[in-house]
Amino acid sequence: MAFTSAVQGFAKLSLEEKIKILSEFSGLNEEDLNLLKKYRELPDYLELENNIGPFKIATNFLVNGKDYFVPMELEEPSVVAAASRIAKLTRAEGGFKGEYFDSKMIGQLQLLDVENFEEAKENLLKKKEEILKIANESNKIIFDLGGGARDLELKEIETERGKNLVLHLIVDTLDAMGANVVNTMLEAITPIVTEITGGRHCLRIISNFADKRIVSVTAKIKIENLAIGNYSGDAVVNGILDAYALAKTDIYRASTHNKGCMNGIDAVTLATGNDWRAIEAGAHSYVARNRYTSITDFGVEDDFLVGKIEIPMAIASIGGATNSKKARLAMKILRVKNAKELGVVVASVGLANNLGALSALGSEGIQKGHMRMHEEFVKSGK
Numbered sequence: 001m002a003f004t005s006a007v008q009g010f011a012k013l014s015l016e017e018k019i020k021i022l023s024e025f026s027g028l029n030e031e032d033l034n035l036l037k038k039y040r041e042l043p044d045y046l047e048l049e050n051n052i053g054p055f056k057i058a059t060n061f062l063v064n065g066k067d068y069f070v071p072m073e074l075e076e077p078s079v080v081a082a083a084s085r086i087a088k089l090t091r092a093e094g095g096f097k098g099e100y101f102d103s104k105m106i107g108q109l110q111l112l113d114v115e116n117f118e119e120a121k122e123n124l125l126k127k128k129e130e131i132l133k134i135a136n137e138s139n140k141i142i143f144d145l146g147g148g149a150r151d152l153e154l155k156e157i158e159t160e161r162g163k164n165l166v167l168h169l170i171v172d173t174l175d176a177m178g179a180n181v182v183n184t185m186l187e188a189i190t191p192i193v194t195e196i197t198g199g200r201h202c203l204r205i206i207s208n209f210a211d212k213r214i215v216s217v218t219a220k221i222k223i224e225n226l227a228i229g230n231y232s233g234d235a236v237v238n239g240i241l242d243a244y245a246l247a248k249t250d251i252y253r254a255s256t257h258n259k260g261c262m263n264g265i266d267a268v269t270l271a272t273g274n275d276w277r278a279i280e281a282g283a284h285s286y287v288a289r290n291r292y293t294s295i296t297d298f299g300v301e302d303d304f305l306v307g308k309i310e311i312p313m314a315i316a317s318i319g320g321a322t323n324s325k326k327a328r329l330a331m332k333i334l335r336v337k338n339a340k341e342l343g344v345v346v347a348s349v350g351l352a353n354n355l356g357a358l359s360a361l362g363s364e365g366i367q368k369g370h371m372r373m374h375e376e377f378v379k380s381g382k
């Protein structure tokens, strides 16, 4: 029985051996193994290392003290190798540590033709409890589970077609991504809101700028362990910090830097049947809230490089395509219990991929470095 995801030589093992380890670690059954096999029979299946069917498997992830094999659905094997390599380096220092600051989604109800904004806002706030009650009655399931509409925020927004009053409905969507829950609630409260304000509604839709559902993950790596080829750990860290500094200030670099994070984030969200476009939209809008910049931050503390990622993570462990057989298998391999746990793992993979790319870019270069690292990782069986 493999008790950790730090399996020596995982990438070099035969497909059967890899699947055996995963089966023991995650308790896969006959049905799960058959599903993996069916994916391997599809015409677009490539026999690349760490590819077990619909996804490739990243190893070595230790997140908040728990071990994970991480299913990643993407075509680039070097992304999986890079994530596994960085995850291994973070393990020595206790792995990734993460938390959610909050878990709420925001729905927007756009009101036009409001005549008196002050009066409309005052009246909406007076009737807040009634509005929240109507919202919660429209989705009893989420309310009964302990979530639901929690609050209202009101914004006056000047547009090129006049001033809007925009009502933000703040909803705890628990383990659901939230779009269905929030959109249903917005439509349910529309009659009372238009009656109170005298306005006319236009759009009613969730916002993907999920700044009330932020996940934050940090990790540290001993500098000497970052050495690559002829580059010492110090040299690699200097390269990482210089590359990061450019991403902080230059949009041309920030975009690509962030793409490196999203390589990992999208791959896990796709494997688990999540709406990866919503998570992309959230991540990019969050880092553009003042001026577009890097999703991650890096610094040095004593003998360690410390990295941090902080992004909105509207991820689900229930609902929609997370109910598909493939997604349920990915969740089983991950052994995650809920959406929050999944979100922390996903952000950890994003941080690992970003650091993997920067360590190559800041030393030997991506072609030689990243590709060679990938080959070495496979050969050495780390």
Ligand code: MEV
Residues within 6 Å of the ligand: 256, 257, 258, 259, 260, 261, 263, 354, 357, 358, 361, 366
């Ligand atoms: C390629 O898929 C991702 C990178 O471009 C990320 C980066 O430049 O940081 C290597």
